[in-house]
Amino acid sequence: MSELYSASRPVSKNRPNPGALRYLWQERRTSTMAIDQSGVWRFRDLLPIVPDERIVTLREGNTPLYEMPKAAAALGLNWLLAKHQGMNPTGSFKDTGMTAALSVAVASGYEWVACASTGNTSAAMAAYAARAGLRSMVLIPEGKIAWGKLSQSMDYGSTTIQLRTDFDGCVRVLGEIVQRAPVYLLNSVNPYRLEGQKTPAFEILEQCEWQVPHHIIVPGGNLANCSALGKGFAEMLHLGFIHRVPKISVIQAEGANPLYQSLRTNGGVSLEPVTANTRASAIQIGNPASWKKAVRILASTGGWCEQVSEREIALAKAEIGAEGIGCEPASAVTLAGLKKLVASGRVGKEETAILLLTGHTLKDSEYTIKYHRGELLTEAEMMGASAEELALHASLRHEPIVLDAEADAVLRAIDAQMQSALPA
Numbered sequence: 430m431s432e433l434y435s436a437s438r439p440v441s442k443n444r445p446n447p448g449a450l451r452y453l454w455q456e457r458r459t460s461t462m463a464i465d466q467s468g469v470w471r472f473r474d475l476l477p478i479v480p481d482e483r484i485v486t487l488r489e490g491n492t493p494l495y496e497m498p499k500a501a502a503a504l505g506l507n508w509l510l511a512k513h514q515g516m517n518p519t520g521s522f523k524d525t526g527m528t529a530a531l532s533v534a535v536a537s538g539y540e541w542v543a544c545a546s547t548g549n550t551s552a553a554m555a556a557y558a559a560r561a562g563l564r565s566m567v568l569i570p571e572g573k574i575a576w577g578k579l580s581q582s583m584d585y586g587s588t589t590i591q592l593r594t595d596f597d598g599c600v601r602v603l604g605e606i607v608q609r610a611p612v613y614l615l616n617s618v619n620p621y622r623l624e625g626q627k628t629p630a631f632e633i634l635e636q637c638e639w640q641v642p643h644h645i646i647v648p649g650g651n652l653a654n655c656s657a658l659g660k661g662f663a664e665m666l667h668l669g670f671i672h673r674v675p676k677i678s679v680i681q682a683e684g685a686n687p688l689y690q691s692l693r694t695n696g697g698v699s700l701e702p703v704t705a706n707t708r709a710s711a712i713q714i715g716n717p718a719s720w721k722k723a724v725r726i727l728a729s730t731g732g733w734c735e736q737v738s739e740r741e742i743a744l745a746k747a748e749i750g751a752e753g754i755g756c757e758p759a760s761a762v763t764l765a766g767l768k769k770l771v772a773s774g775r776v777g778k779e780e781t782a783i784l785l786l787t788g789h790t791l792k793d794s795e796y797t798i799k800y801h802r803g804e805l806l807t808e809a810e811m812m813g814a815s816a817e818e819l820a821l822h823a824s825l826r827h828e829p830i831v832l833d834a835e836a837d838a839v840l841r842a843i844d845a846q847m848q849s850a851l852p853a
Contacts, residue, residue: 447670450474454635463488469528469628475664476529476624483536485561486528487518490628494636494783497752500764504771508781510642511749511763512633515756515789519581521711522626522654522787523553529625530615531557539613540564543606545599546616547650547710548578549788554615555585566612568592568599578710578792597702597716617653618718626654630661633783634671642675643780646763646770648787649679649688649734650712652723658785659726675783678732679723680766682707682742682759688720689736697724708796708805709742711759711788733775737765740810743800744818747825750797755790801826 454472457465464470464481468490473479494512501509514522531554534542543566544554551567558565565587569579571594582589592599600616607614615622634641647655655677662674681689685705691697702716717723727734737745745768746761763784770776790797799805803826814822832838 444668445474447668451635451639451670454631458491466491467528468492468632469525469625472628472631475631476628477533477621479529479532479536484528484532485535485557486532487524487556487560489517489524489528490632492516492629492632494633495752495754497749497754497784499752500748503748504768505778506771506776506782507779509767509784510781511752511754511756511784511786512629512636513754513756513786514629515760515786515792519549519552519556520789520792521549521553521757522629522785523549524557525628526617526619526622526624526626526653526657527553527557527615530619530621531561531563533621534563534613534615535561537613539611541566541610541612542615543568543603543612544615545569545596545603546582547596547713549711549792550616551587551589552578552581552585555582555587558587559585564588566590568603570595570599577794595705596714600716600718616718617651623653623657623660626657627661627664629785630658630665634665637781639671641671641673642783644732644767644770644776644782645675645677645785646767646782647677647679647785648709648712648759648762649681649723650685650714650717650759652679652688652717652719654785654787655679655726656719656722659722659730662730674730676732677726677730678766678770679727679734680762681734681736682709682712682762683736683738685709685713685715686736687715687717688723689734691720692724692727692734697727707742708739709758709762710793711757712762733770735766735769737762737769738810740806740814741765741768743805744822744825746797747800747822749786750790751825754786756786757788757790757792758796760784760786760788801828803828 457471463486464484466488467486497509517524541564542558544550545568555565567582567587567589569591665671684707687703691700700720705713705715707713742761745765749756
């Protein structure tokens with residue numbers, strides 16, 4: 430790596446020149462090599478050493494950073510952005526970690542890989558295992574599973590086993606399996622997963638022209654994402670690319686909020702598992718594996734943990750959809766939580782906030798369809814909604830209109846839509 434050092438500027442011993450690395454990472458994007466086109470492996474100078482020929486990639490990463498003008502205006506913020514990790518090959522942020530961990534499995538000579546999953550991890554693992562020619566096994570819990578996600582692992586050829594337990598029970602069984610058989614564990618406790626999942630932090634800094642945003646808002650499930658991003662920003666600070674790190678905040682669903690409860694009751698000293706229950710299936714985890722790391726990241730960056738209701742999640746998801754972006758329900762907790770952070774003064778009007786959208790809107794199309802048909806939320810969940818909020822829900826719902834096959838009928842419907850959009 431001698432080309433990464435320069436005598437023209439003082440650098441600490443054994444530390445690369447940030448300017449040289451920034452140039453190299455951008456230069457690789459012009460290459461036709463798969464590992465250079467990967468938004469993970471083009472940062473391989475800061476990743477675990479894996480021989481190039483062992484790297485398994487689907488050209489993941491390099492995901493878009495979208496402006497969200499409607500949501501920003503509604504919150505009174507000058508600048509609100511969304512880093513859409515749902516634009517990865519299998520439709521979720523899991524791909525960035527999976528390419529790293531599965532490449533290590535290949536380099537280590539494993540034939541079988543496995544994970545316990547509520548959906549996104551299984552899709553990513555199955556795809557990368559298929560790409561590498563490995564066999565894969567997925568353990569999924571009984572109950573609330575987004576079948577759109579599960580269909581992916583089936584399509585990619587994974588052995589899928591549904592256990593009569595919750596996610597945490599699947600993790601327990603898998604832990605026993607990997608102790609008794611030569612199976613490589615690919616859940617988020619795998620440290621190489623975090624190495625890949627830290628790279629969106631590098632991308633965000635690139636896309637912001639190396640100006641550090643004030644806030645990063647992430648969904649809170651197993652909490653590895655928070656830990657990985659914190660690691661990524663900390664490495665950039667250590668290597669001299671930036672002079673401060675953003676505040677990283679975690680948002681959980683009220684029905685799956687063990688970290689929120691832990692911080693409220695004992696400051697994050699201990700965590701009591703909960704029985705998770707939320708329609709945001711990607712974060713329906715009651716005993717998160719990476720909670721201790723998440724507590725450290727929140728403390729070191731000055732971020733917060735909030736919880737949001739099912740009604741707040743549904744509304745935020747529809748608002749993100751209205752931006753022309755869309756996301757799965759778990760991603761929408763970020764906007765719902767940001768509203769609370771703004772209302773409490775923890776995010777200032779002049780500050781830049783970035784929402785991390787972790788999954789594509791097609792991951793759980795049934796949720797979206799039920800929302801627009803008015804079938805998603807129960808009467809009990811809608812109780813307490815203000816008239817303003819009810820009106821906002823009504824304006825965001827777009828149920829299909831059934832008409833006779835006549836042009837006049839369609840034109841009348843268009844006219845009615847135009848009239849309803851006019852100010853009172």
